[in-house]
Amino acid sequence: MFETLAALLFAHALADFLLQPAAMAAAKRRPVMLAAHGGVVLATALLASGSLHPALLVLTVLHMATDYAKARLPARFATFLADQALHLATLAAIAATAPAIWAGGLWSGMTALPPLYALLAGAIIAIRAGGFAIGQLMQPWADQIALDGLPGGGRAIGHLERGLIFLMVLGGMAEGIGFLIAAKSVLRFGTVREEAKLSEYVIIGTLASFAWALVTAFATLALLAHLAPLGIPDFTP
Structure with a gap:
């Protein structure tokens, strides 16, 4: 099932x-x-599993139905979370009811592939999906903040910090996250110390970004x- x-x-x-x-x-x-998106969902499921199991078609239809409903709702953080929660629930249900998808696929003999899949999926969700999630979370306040930094600089910083946190947790160096928080605080101090709104904006975004990466990293470890x-x-001595 877990494979x-x-x-x-x-x-x-x-x-x-x-790929979207x-x-x-x-x-x-x-x-x-x-x-078109449904076609990508089906193609990636077929290629990753190496299987032509009919449950993958069911998975695709359910994914499209979820996205159809999401497209008619406001683009908000809660909508993003609900959409991804439904997708993850669908994945878990398909894996539980059709666990032989992997065992009957072309790649079943490659025992290192499922853990590599889990690791890569966790990294993508921590870094890339986290960028979308935090962006939508912060959107209601974004128009009230004057950001004069590099175009896309905040997004790049977010990707880097979530990637580092993901690596630290999986490498057994979670205590290094404290150093990351301290380093970011020092570097941001001169920018936000005289602007309350910007200070609160940065704090909320940073804590949300760190929390997303931590939850994803520990979920990846569980899988x-x-x-x-x-x-x-292990990275530790």
Whole structure:
């Protein structure tokens, strides 16, 4: 079951966060765009699992139905969370009811592949999906803040900090996160000390970003515990 879940989770992360252009995501009210995204979802599930199991078609239909409903709701943080929660619940349900998807697939003999899928899916969700989530969370306040930094600089910082946190937790160096918080606080201090709104904006965004990365990292560790070991040594001495 967990091998199937890892493969489907990796396929989902690819389809939703790496292979879905912004134009496609914004136009899923149109049947053609929704069908195109559904095609990507099905293709990634087929390739990741190496299987032609009919449950993957069911997965695709349920994914499209969820996206159809989401496209008719406001683009908010709560909507994003609800959408992803439904997708994850669908993945878990398919993996539980059709656990043989992986065992009957072309890649079933490659025991290192499911944990690698879990690791890559966790990284994509921590870094890329986290960017979308935090962006939507902060959107209600974004118009009230004057940001004069580099174009896309805040997004890049967020990606880097979530990536570092993900690596620290999986490498057994979670205590290093405190150093990351301290370093960011020092670097941001001169920018926000005289502007209350900007200070609060940065604090909320930073804490949300850190929390997203931590939850994703520990969830990834929980999934990896049920899979074959990858053989990656611990970072700690």
